[in-house]
Amino acid sequence: MEADQWREKLDQYLDGELPPAEAAALAVHLRACPGCTAEALERTHLKLALRNAGKRYQPSSRLRNKIAGSVAAKSGSRFSWQHFGWQWRLASLAALALVFATVWINSYLGRQRAAEQRVYSELADLHVAALAATTPVDVLSTDRHTVKPWFQGKIPFTFNLPELQGTNFTLLGGRVTYLEQTPGAQLIYQIRKHNISVFIFPERGTEAARLVSGAGNEMSFNIESWTRNDLRYFVIGDVSSDDIKALSKLLRDAG
Amino acid sequence: MKGREDRLSATTFEDLAMPLFDQLYNFARWLTQDTAEAEDLVQETYAKALRGFSSFRPGTNFRAWMYRILRNSFLSSRTGLKTMVAIDEEGVDEVLPAGNETPETILIVQADKETVQRGLEELPVPLREILLLCEVEEMSYQEISETLAIPIGTVMSRLFRARKALRGLLQQAAQPSGRQPRASHGGRDGS
Numbered sequence: 248m249e250a251d252q253w254r255e256k257l258d259q260y261l262d263g264e265l266p267p268a269e270a271a272a273l274a275v276h277l278r279a280c281p282g283c284t285a286e287a288l289e290r291t292h293l294k295l296a297l298r299n300a301g302k303r304y305q306p307s308s309r310l311r312n313k314i315a316g317s318v319a320a321k322s323g324s325r326f327s328w329q330h331f332g333w334q335w336r337l338a339s340l341a342a343l344a345l346v347f348a349t350v351w352i353n354s355y356l357g358r359q360r361a362a363e364q365r366v367y368s369e370l371a372d373l374h375v376a377a378l379a380a381t382t383p384v385d386v387l388s389t390d391r392h393t394v395k396p397w398f399q400g401k402i403p404f405t406f407n408l409p410e411l412q413g414t415n416f417t418l419l420g421g422r423v424t425y426l427e428q429t430p431g432a433q434l435i436y437q438i439r440k441h442n443i444s445v446f447i448f449p450e451r452g453t454e455a456a457r458l459v460s461g462a463g464n465e466m467s468f469n470i471e472s473w474t475r476n477d478l479r480y481f482v483i484g485d486v487s488s489d490d491i492k493a494l495s496k497l498l499r500d501a502g
Numbered sequence: 503m504k505g506r507e508d509r510l511s512a513t514t515f516e517d518l519a520m521p522l523f524d525q526l527y528n529f530a531r532w533l534t535q536d537t538a539e540a541e542d543l544v545q546e547t548y549a550k551a552l553r554g555f556s557s558f559r560p561g562t563n564f565r566a567w568m569y570r571i572l573r574n575s576f577l578s579s580r581t582g583l584k585t586m587v588a589i590d591e592e593g594v595d596e597v598l599p600a601g602n603e604t605p606e607t608i609l610i611v612q613a614d615k616e617t618v619q620r621g622l623e624e625l626p627v628p629l630r631e632i633l634l635l636c637e638v639e640e641m642s643y644q645e646i647s648e649t650l651a652i653p654i655g656t657v658m659s660r661l662f663r664a665r666k667a668l669r670g671l672l673q674q675a676a677q678p679s680g681r682q683p684r685a686s687h688g689g690r691d692g693s
Contacts (some may be wrong), residue, residue, distance in 0.1 A: 293665065296618045297618060297668075298637050299618070301633075302528060304528045304531035305538070306524060310541050310544065314544065314548050315520060321552055393669075406654060460555070
């Protein structure tokens with residue numbers, strides 16, 4: 248084949264459109280023909296220059312978002328963040344996080360309230376049941392130095408009792424009791440003929456241990472609760488909340 | 503069931519069409535020579551393609567299908583009607599400077615990017631578009647044939663004319679007396 252005939256096929260060759268056999272033959276010709284090689288080089292340069300120059304225009308992100316948004320909207324099944332600017336995305340995420348947090352907190356508080364209600368209700372029952380019993384206490388003594396040692400070996404912890412001299416409170420005695428299958432101490436105090444129960448349980452292992460400390464009431468009983476030295480204290484009685492608080496303070500101070 | 507199919511096809515459309523967005527815009531901008539028109543054209547293309555996606559035959563060339571929609575939309579636009587003169591495959595040479603076949607052409611193809619871009623701008627749209635499809639979009643002759651709805655033989659002859667015409671324009675720009683608006687810069691970067 249003459250050089251002119253090969254030259255006619257150069258574009259096809261460089262465009263990768265020449266059949267393999269012809270492409271191989273043209274490659275052989277190029278190695279032997281400086282004129283065709285120079286021509287091929289020039290055309291290759293033109294191709295490269297065009298490729299470089301032709302990639303000229305970039306679409307705006309506004310247009311991209313607009314089209315991506317409309318395509319995604321019509322696809323229906325797919326949500327696209329591209330509809331929104333970053334402020335909206337951030338705001339949406341924050342709102343979503345807030346909703347989750349609110350739901351979680353409400354759910355947590357709900358569970359907490361329910362647990363508190365259950366424990367307070369059980370304590371009120373224990374308090375009433377003890378007072379209604381023929382022998383409300385198992386150790387009958389107003390002396391704390393008698394009552395405290397009595398619990399030794401009966402419950403898996405020890406505690407201090409306050410000195411009541413100079414107060415209106417009187418210790419009546421104590422008994423072993425159970426809250427959620429956990430053994431604890433129940434002490435009964437009296438003020439102006441009203442009985443008050445003090446419950447002490449180990450903090451670990453009971454739902455009661457996870458309760459928030461503070462005051463409450465259950466079936467018109469006033470209740471005070473706190474934790475100290477891994478023990479959960481409850482003071483419950485039909486007296487005023489001031490009396491409950493006063494006894495609670497004495498117990499706290501006794502450590 | 504039909505709704506599900508519609509959603510499915512629209513999702514597939516998104517997967518196929520969005521990766522072409524940048525290059526479709528570039529092509530549209532070259533055709534229209536105007537940013538606002540190019541944006542309208544690309545939007546119209548996507549809207550039409552999405553509506554007509556059910557008529558797209560799986561297994562055929564999606565890219566060529568999208569470019570054909572864009573080009574047909576351009577042809578029916580006001581700018582398209584004005585610029586897209588009927589191509590006389592034999593008559594293109596008359597309106598363009600002839601390419602010089604001397605070794606000087608090697609200098610021409612080393613013209614800087616802006617000169618090549620100006621050359622492309624000056625080409626009639628039918629020649630500009632086929633060069634863009636071949637060189638920038640790197641379409642095969644078959645794809646170009648599908649996009650422009652012309653036989654492969656016509657693809658080859660039009661490409662030949664387009665290259666020859668561009669060479670002529672670049673050569674003209676390279677001559678000191680030629681029409682080169684920024685000749686004083688003499689900016690040749692050899693790219």
